[in-house]
Amino acid sequence: MRTLIALLSLSLSLFANADEKLKVVTSFSILADITQKIAGEKLELHNLVSPDADAHVYQPSAEDAKAVFAADLIIANGLGFEPWLQRLIASTEAPGTRVDASAGVVPLMLNEEGQRVADPHAWQSLANAEIYVRNISNALSQADPANAAYYAERSKAYIDQIHTLLGETRVRMTQLPEAQRTIITSHDAFSYLGQAYGLSFIAPQGLSTEDEPSAADVAALIRQIRSDEVRAVFVENIREPRLIQQIATEGGAMVGGTLYSDALASSGPASSYLGMFKHNIDTLLAALNP
Template identity: 50%
Template sequence: MLNRRSVLLGLAAGIALPLPALAQEKLPVVASFSILGDFVREVGGERVAVTLLVGPDGDAHVYSPSPADAKTVAAAKLIVVNGLKFEGWLTRLVRSSGTKATVATATTGIEPLKMADDHGHGHAHGGEDPHAWQSIANARLYVGNVRDALVAADPAGKATYEANATAYLAKLDTLEGEIKAAVARIPADRRRAITSHDAFAYFAKAYGIAFVAPQGVSTEAEASARDVGRIIRQVKAQKVPAVFLENISNPRLAEQIARESGARIGGRLYSDALSGSDGPAGTYIAMMKHNISVIEKALAAGPA
């Protein structure tokens, strides 16, 4: 009797042991940078394990992949990228890794803005501004593309991905209302600002705040002395209220413009990357809320 019981327990253990491992298995997804990673986590929930190539506060414009990145990409089932030539280093990384993963472009269906042509830096964005996530309308398309990519990679999770995406899109609707209300509180003649690099054109078009930057849409090249001088003169002539620092950029340039133009430093904006989880912009929604709060406070205040 004891032997029979031992055999039964052994059989039961043999059947039960693989189940927890199976239940915990998640879809391995690589996201090129932190903002995309947040979209994937929001839509994927507990069904996905997300790894970032460029982490919080990292600059994807100038990122240099490591051998460890190649191993990470090789192990992925899905790779989510921004596209619009934002990650110029990624094609070679994917090719060299030998990965079999599907590569999903999160900006599919978005109408890209053309770069301003007066910077002359010669960086490789092909004339299109890659910072499309800076408008909520585009963020909705990002989320839809992420949802569709996850469903294609993991059809069993379709209901989960669709429900998560729907819930997140509702949060984006609320967020957009908050942004528009904040902009409405800024006097129309004060809706102008300076940033280090040209990352806010989609935000500007969507919400009516004009941004000027000494660098183009990439941080790869230094701004010329002529560009900096032109912007300083513009700040003085137009009485631009504030110059904003960026989390991915050296503050030296923005501080120089503020110092020589007399404009105030309005605070730090998050442009191309989230903060760490313990910072003010640990998620996309937190980033957008932080940015509009900083912008409103700086621009709606008294004379510059």
Template identity: 45%
Template sequence: MGRLGIGTLLLALGLAWIVPARAQEPARQEPVQQETVRVVATFSILGDLVRQVGGSRVAVTTLVGPNGDAHSFVPAPADAQAVAAARLVVVNGLGFEGWIDRLIKASGTKAKVVVAAKGIVPIEEDDDGHGPDHGHSHAADPHAWQNVANTRTYVANIRDGLASADPEGRAAYQANATAYLAQLDALDAEVRKAVAGIPEARRRIVTTHDAFGYFARAYGLRFVAPQGVSSQSEATARDVAAIVRQVRRDRIPAVFLENISDPRLMQQIAREGGAKAGGRVFSDALSEPGGPAPTYLEMMRHNVREFVAALGG
């Protein structure tokens, strides 16, 4: 056999040994991608709480976004599609989202529904006397998150809902929730300390609509609003006149505009009542990501800073 023939044979034998050896190597395992849990939250504050508890395991769609008004929200077809695709839907409850039951039914979703405010005893509008009768005197106040202690309940309900929808993530949800509850405890202490620095006689505020009842009870400020617990209830001229008289009579120091509201009404009350126009506060919605209140924790801290600055704490 010629030199070329031997070389060719050796090459062939070499390949014969090499090819089977490679064939016996275990196949390379691609890393298993964790399937994210699709969650729909009805409004931006809930969306943030779900992200805090869910972490990287969840993909959150928020129906009513930053600076949006959930009271007057009208769902679009895309919202129904998002609900249909979700594994979990998180709602506030307490009548806050009057449109959500119809949306869930129309979507045909099989998602579990978590009511974040479940277990919270609601207060009723005006039952502690902070503001005139707006024709909704026995409506449940849905703004329970304005008391940080209530937000602990929200977090626990969201944690349990996520664990039910995604049992493999239970430990992660538990750990995230525990860490976030510690932050809520620190926030509650901050708010109490800040309000304690405001002279008691000056702890009175006018806001656009009656969204701070839980804050008032928990932290000792008094709020007056020309609208009821829903921003959809139009303040009448009589309501506005009554508020102006109260501002003058009680020497209420400051009037605050909410991020979801028309500024003209509050400017009129401040002007006619002789009160200071405070900064913008956030009641029912977070700010845009680059704004002053992009998360629940930052929203509460921002509001308290504005209250203290205007009331002389």
């Protein structure tokens, strides 16, 4: 009888574990959306930095620390984007596996305060987004091999969507005149987009929104807007718009709309990664085309 009870208890335990969802933490909203598109309802997802929130100034909550400790998988961007994440993992002694979605991306190296540093905003390139999807899909499959085929099928469908949008965007961006390819944004988050389509993005702030621009930097940017006859400047959803509005007014340019840099929108078309990318292209073309 005791043997039968023990076997029954073991069977119930195995059944419960098989039925339990994978616990995954993502560092910010763009990774949360990509992960959810691949995994569907197969996981229990906790995202740290919310839509319309700034990952550069994020402060973890007690709930976030608890979720990180309980996670089977922690999906980060990497490339120095989340310096707070490794401290959070270390402080909670989280046993889960950390995966950097950007692994394999060839980073753009930019000048930042006299040093060459990697630009972490690699998701602004659709070609890099395919790398993100493959890395996340592989990590999910390794952590949850029972659903590996499911993740592979959904990631393939998602990559097909990326390829379709990539083809459409290449055609549309040829419409933009050479004279209107200098673009002003709040912080330096769009270099990968610029590299892909021959655009020059200039910002008063550096790679991190924590870097406050000097008065001299702002004045130089205003002079450049006037001399290059830049038509429009763009605010970002994660930044307070007053500085960009001031630069536009003094430079004689218009505010061309809102771009999504480091976070998705809380609602609307830009609340998904592919929707965000398409919104940014739509906004740029609407403001800069003759």
